[in-house]
Amino acid sequence: MTTAQPQTLPSRQIQFLFTVALASLLILGSARIMLDNLKNNQNPFLRLLHLTKRDYKVVRLPVNVSDDEVIEDGCNVFEGKWVWDNVSFPVYGESCPYLVKQVTCRRNGRPDSFYQNWRWQPHACQLPRLNALKLLEVLRDKRLMFVGDSIQRGMFESMVCLVQSVIPEGKKSLQRIPPRKIFTAEDFNATIEYFWAPFIIESNSDNAINHTVRKRLVRLDSIAKHGKQWEGVDILVFESYIWWMYKPQINATFGSPYDVREYNVTTAYRLAMETWANWIETSIDPNTQKVYFMSMSPTHLWDWEWKPGSHDGNCFNETHPIQDPSYWGTGSNLHIMETVRDVLSQLQIDVTFLNVTQLSDYRKDGHTSVYGERRGKLLTKEQRLNPKTFADCIHWCLPGVPDTWNEILYAHILKDYRSKRNKLSPAPL
Ligand SMILES: *[C@@H]1O[C@H](CO)[C@@H](O)[C@H](O)[C@H]1NC(C)=O
Ligand SMILES: *[C@@H]1O[C@H](CO)[C@@H](O)[C@H](O)[C@H]1NC(C)=O
Ligand SMILES: *[C@@H]1O[C@H](CO)[C@@H](O)[C@H](O)[C@H]1NC(C)=O
Ligand SMILES: *[C@@H]1O[C@H](CO)[C@@H](O)[C@H](O)[C@H]1NC(C)=O
Ligand SMILES: *[C@@H]1O[C@H](CO)[C@@H](O)[C@H](O)[C@H]1NC(C)=O
Ligand SMILES: *[C@@H]1O[C@H](CO)[C@@H](O)[C@H](O)[C@H]1NC(C)=O
Numbered sequence: 230m231t232t233a234q235p236q237t238l239p240s241r242q243i244q245f246l247f248t249v250a251l252a253s254l255l256i257l258g259s260a261r262i263m264l265d266n267l268k269n270n271q272n273p274f275l276r277l278l279h280l281t282k283r284d285y286k287v288v289r290l291p292v293n294v295s296d297d298e299v300i301e302d303g304c305n306v307f308e309g310k311w312v313w314d315n316v317s318f319p320v321y322g323e324s325c326p327y328l329v330k331q332v333t334c335r336r337n338g339r340p341d342s343f344y345q346n347w348r349w350q351p352h353a354c355q356l357p358r359l360n361a362l363k364l365l366e367v368l369r370d371k372r373l374m375f376v377g378d379s380i381q382r383g384m385f386e387s388m389v390c391l392v393q394s395v396i397p398e399g400k401k402s403l404q405r406i407p408p409r410k411i412f413t414a415e416d417f418n419a420t421i422e423y424f425w426a427p428f429i430i431e432s433n434s435d436n437a438i439n440h441t442v443r444k445r446l447v448r449l450d451s452i453a454k455h456g457k458q459w460e461g462v463d464i465l466v467f468e469s470y471i472w473w474m475y476k477p478q479i480n481a482t483f484g485s486p487y488d489v490r491e492y493n494v495t496t497a498y499r500l501a502m503e504t505w506a507n508w509i510e511t512s513i514d515p516n517t518q519k520v521y522f523m524s525m526s527p528t529h530l531w532d533w534e535w536k537p538g539s540h541d542g543n544c545f546n547e548t549h550p551i552q553d554p555s556y557w558g559t560g561s562n563l564h565i566m567e568t569v570r571d572v573l574s575q576l577q578i579d580v581t582f583l584n585v586t587q588l589s590d591y592r593k594d595g596h597t598s599v600y601g602e603r604r605g606k607l608l609t610k611e612q613r614l615n616p617k618t619f620a621d622c623i624h625w626c627l628p629g630v631p632d633t634w635n636e637i638l639y640a641h642i643l644k645d646y647r648s649k650r651n652k653l654s655p656a657p658l
């Protein structure tokens with residue numbers, strides 16, 4: 230009806246059109262970490278020592294996991310719809326002390342709170358509610374680590390907020406030891422951790438405090454330095470996507486660290502995934518460790534994708550999820566999706582793929598938009614009035630969409646725990 234606005238993009242497979250927006254947001258991410266770090270300059274090692282001094286030799290009953298606490302066999306939890314539920318959601322409030330300012334959209338001035346009240350309802354079953362005490366029991370003497378970029382950091386913060394309220398003051402702490410953040414539940418001798426590795430493999434963006442965005446250079450065959458710090462972690466959750474999507478090509482080395490070449494992003498991503506897969510095969514003991522891989526978190530940069538006829542808009546001012554079940558926007562790259570599927574299917578070790586892309590793709594309303602930060606500062610009034618330039622349609626508000634990713638992860642962790650336990654000590658007849 231209006232001008233020749235495209236209703237769908239000619240090629241949805243590769244969308245690199247958002248380079249400017251992306252670059253500014255990623256810089257913002259780095260400033261954030263730096264600030265966090267300045268604020269928290271205590272000596273972290275003292276607290277670690279304190280932890281190891283405690284005596285935990287207590288006999289523990291096994292955690293009981295009933296059928297309605299795990300995902301029913303055969304149910305695809307990734308197919309479903311968002312339903313209004315302002316009774317059970319949000320699970321925690323913005324007062325959770327472990328949220329960074331970047332994600333507390335309401336407190337930053339977002340006028341609506343609808344985005345906090347949607348529950349993901351799979352078509353074929355119920356998604357179990359997260360029971361924080363049960364999760365902590367399952368994590369007793371264990372480490373759960375999220376590895377990835379700032380999207381993954383949001384998932385980490387969400388998980389910490391989902392469990393922290395059941396732990397009394399003085400028995401929980403958050404340490405920042407870049408590139409890690411470590412939440413400790415002292416009485417459980419359990420940690421929930423985050424590891425900054427935006428490409429998973431090594432790159433010149435690995436400094437969690439000071440990293441380059443524009444001059445990115447990835448080392449497609451190098452993972453050992455990171456891998457060393459992931460060794461022995463009981464549950465690893467990986468994610469990497471948005472950092473690859475800055476341009477159609479990316480500077481990379483493979484073999485000689487001096488031989489820098491431009492690779493197509495899809496080629497580079499595959500090589501990186503293969504390097505990661507080799508590390509998984511040689512370093513993970515599937516009897517004691519478990520690995521998850523998160524599918525890509527979609528962006529919502531053009532509102533004409535869900536609002537035909539519109540132009541110039543983005544996720545700003547969106548308050549409701551998309552209801553069209555077949556919706557699939559351009560903020561997620563199908564080539565990369567296929568690459569991940571291929572690499573995971575060839576692994577000898579069972580890695581669980583959590584395909585949250587589509588359920589998140591419905592959530593055009595869930596992003597921080599103009600209610601986040603830029604270079605470590607909340608947007609100014611003037612910037613807020615210019616959402617076309619300043620809206621962040623990549624990161625998510627909390628409480629919000631990442632809470633659902635964690636509920637899905639939780640249901641899988643419980644299921645793994647139960648099947649491992651049943652193997653070790655089969656129930657008496
Ligand atoms: C688990 O269930 C068994 C038998 O029903 C019970 O004896 C045990 O106390 C339960 N464990 C916990 C931690 O609740
Ligand atoms: C919950 O949503 C219903 C339906 O929109 C509304 O009538 C009610 O006031 C809401 N309750 C709260 C506590 O926000
Ligand atoms: C705490 O958990 C770690 C594994 O994360 C384990 O090595 C250590 O022995 C545990 N400490 C105690 C006191 O049980
Ligand atoms: C960040 O890294 C760059 C390049 O390595 C360096 O020139 C700069 O001084 C560093 N900045 C800070 C604040 O450390
Ligand atoms: C790769 O690096 C060269 C030299 O720094 C630069 O000119 C080129 O734009 C870079 N390519 C990409 C895709 O960033
Ligand atoms: C890289 O991508 C371009 C454009 O998408 C394509 O024409 C070219 O064949 C690709 N090169 C390789 C080596 O895959």
Ligand SMILES: *[C@@H]1O[C@H](CO)[C@@H](O)[C@H](O)[C@H]1NC(C)=O
Pocket residue numbers: 546
């Ligand atoms: C936001 O959307 C509402 C209706 O959906 C509209 O009335 C309002 O003008 C919009 N606000 C801005 C700043 O675009």
Ligand SMILES: *[C@@H]1O[C@H](CO)[C@@H](O)[C@H](O)[C@H]1NC(C)=O
Pocket residue numbers: 307566567569570584586587
């Ligand atoms: C993930 O889910 C989407 C839609 O729900 C589907 O199109 C895609 O093939 C799935 N990806 C994988 C790797 O299974």
